[in-house]
Amino acid sequence: MNKALFIPGLICLSTYGYSADKLPTIQVKGEQSERNAPLHLTTRIQWIKFPQIQYHTAELKTQDRSAIIRVSANSSGQVTDAEVQESTGITALDQKLIDAVEAAKVKPYSKNGKAVPIVGYQTFTLTIENAQDNTQGQGQLSECHFTFNSKHWIKQTQDKSVAFHYMQQPQLSLDAVLLKNKDRTVKFKFKVDQQGKVKRVKLTQLSGVNAIDQQVIQAVEQTQVQVKRSYRTLWTFKPSSFNDEIQFKLKDCN
Structure with a gap:
């Protein structure tokens, strides 16, 4: 026997007495094995x-x-x-x-x-x-690529006091043509687990170019850091959060 179910604000649904093994299924393209x-x-x-x-x-x-x-x-x-x-x-x-x-x-x-x-x-x-056809200023940049010279990385290489150390320079090779003849800045923050692995990266200032932002995120996500610990935190762990920024300036490619 068919039963009608009425829900305020929604369309009328009909329910039938199918057994569980006969219920219809919906498969998403490319995900049949993961439904x-x-x-x-x-x-x-x-x-x-x-x-x-x-x-x-x-x-x-x-x-x-x-x-x-x-x-x-x-x-x-x-x-x-x-x-x-x-x-x-x-x-x-x-x-x-x-x-x-x-x-x-x-x-x-x-x-x-x-x-x-x-x-x-x-x-x-x-x-x-x-x-793509807005090529003003791109000729001189065509052979230029930016590496990960963030504000924190520069301090670290200058042996200045920092709250954490990148274990190695994050891998980044950014084509300067992406700047479109304009200086760009990306600011970000991230969390670090007890092993120094970056767990979450969040941009606090966008560059204005999606491709630049995503490449910076990927570079940070794939790195590992060493956190400076005090004697008070040696036996306890609290997830750490850090900030950094990287500037891409046209003059650095001249």
């Missing part, structure tokens, strides 16, 4: 390979554009689905973003030591300044 796995929802995706999109000034139709893409990735970090959550207003640009996201790779999220699929959102800002 029973826990799913991590996030508002900030971390990338191993950030989506790369190239566009020309004319495609923006005289104004900067932005969009939000909903991203699904499996436990290996492979993007299994991408769809427009908020559009740029131009279908062709939206499709370029979808293609770029599908070709990228997400950093898997670990829960209880096991990688799980994720669903999250990535914001993109497409500006006239960063258009």
